[in-house]
Amino acid sequence: xxxxxxxxxxxxxxxxxxxxxxxxxxxxxxxxxxxxxxxxxxxxxxxxxxxxxxxxxxxxxxxxxxxxxxxxxxxxxxxxxxxxxxxxxxxxxxxxxxxxxxxxxxxxxxxxxxxxxxxxxxxxxxxxxxxxxxxxxxxxxxxxxxxxxxxxxxxxxxxxxxxxxxxxxxxxxxxxxxxxxxxx
Numbered sequence: 185x186x187x188x189x190x191x192x193x194x195x196x197x198x199x200x201x202x203x204x205x206x207x208x209x210x211x212x213x214x215x216x217x218x219x220x221x222x223x224x225x226x227x228x229x230x231x232x233x234x235x236x237x238x239x240x241x242x243x244x245x246x247x248x249x250x251x252x253x254x255x256x257x258x259x260x261x262x263x264x265x266x267x268x269x270x271x272x273x274x275x276x277x278x279x280x281x282x283x284x285x286x287x288x289x290x291x292x293x294x295x296x297x298x299x300x301x302x303x304x305x306x307x308x309x310x311x312x313x314x315x316x317x318x319x320x321x322x323x324x325x326x327x328x329x330x331x332x333x334x335x336x337x338x339x340x341x342x343x344x345x346x347x348x349x350x351x352x353x354x355x356x357x358x359x360x361x362x363x364x365x366x367x368x
Contacts, residue, residue, distance in 0.1 A: 188224050190271045191233055192217055194314065198296055209299045213312050223312075226264045231310030235275035236262020237291065237318040238354050239284050241337070242362055247355060248326055249347060250283055251334040258338075258347045260354060262313065263331075272296075276316040284320075284335065285327025292317040294365065297357040300350045317358040 185193075195213050200206030213233065222228040238260040239248040249258040261283040262276065269275035273291055280289050298315045326335045340359070344352050 185270075187265060187269055187271065187275075188217060188221065191224060191314070194272050194295060198299070200299075206299055209301055212301065213299060213314075216312060224265050226308070229307050229309065231308060231312055232264070233272070234262060234264055234311045234313045235269075235272050235279060235316070236260050236313050237276040237280035237289075237316040238297070238351075238358050239280055239286065239289065239318045239320055240292075240358055240362075241320045241324075243322065244337075246337045246339050247343060247358075248284055248286075248320065248335060248337050249343070249351070250329075250332040251336070253331055253333050256333070258336075258351065260315065260351060261318075262315070272314050273316065276314070277318065280316075280318045283329050283331055285329060286320055286324045288321040288324065289318040290321075292319060292358070292361055292365070294361065297361050298354050300354070302350065315354050315357075317354075317361065 195210055198210050200210055217223045220228055224233050226232055250261055252259050261280040263279045265275045277291055296314050297317050300313045300315055302311050304311050328335050343355050
């Protein structure tokens with residue numbers, strides 16, 4: 185199965201958690217992939233899917249954010265899909281591992297937490313981000329990558345003070361997913 189096919193399956197199975205906005209966005213992603221066989225790749229100037237993951241340490245009530253080198257914003261780990269990625273989940277996990285330096289991350293079961301579409305500078309137009317949550321193993325140590333100016337752990341209640349609304353929504357979605365999965 186191709187990465188494109190996996191993305192279609194993931195999106196068809198994505199259960200939007202907040203009603204129509206996420207449902208509508210899911211359909212935008214599916215329409216994009218139907219119309220553009222190259223819609224997974226950075227070369228697709230109309231926009232392309234990306235994969236990201238919010239690295240979370242639920243035991244200590246904190247998340248790891250990167251100060252993105254180009255954007256100079258505190259963000260979750262993530263980026264472009266690459267030919268070696270067999271699935272969207274694999275792309276998100278690879279990006280989170282590369283950018284955090286943390287070995288042994290595991291994605292929160294159940295698939296993506298949120299979808300987020302945001303404009304990017306030309307020549308491309310849109311990132312269609314499929315957002316996961318990655319659990320950091322106990323005692324893990326982060327290591328900064330070339331893509332970051334800084335890496336820092338933030339308590340849940342500090343995220344809104346340093347990051348934009350998309351990261352706050354991702355954290356809220358992640359915490360809701362953790363709570364839902366903890367129920368018997």
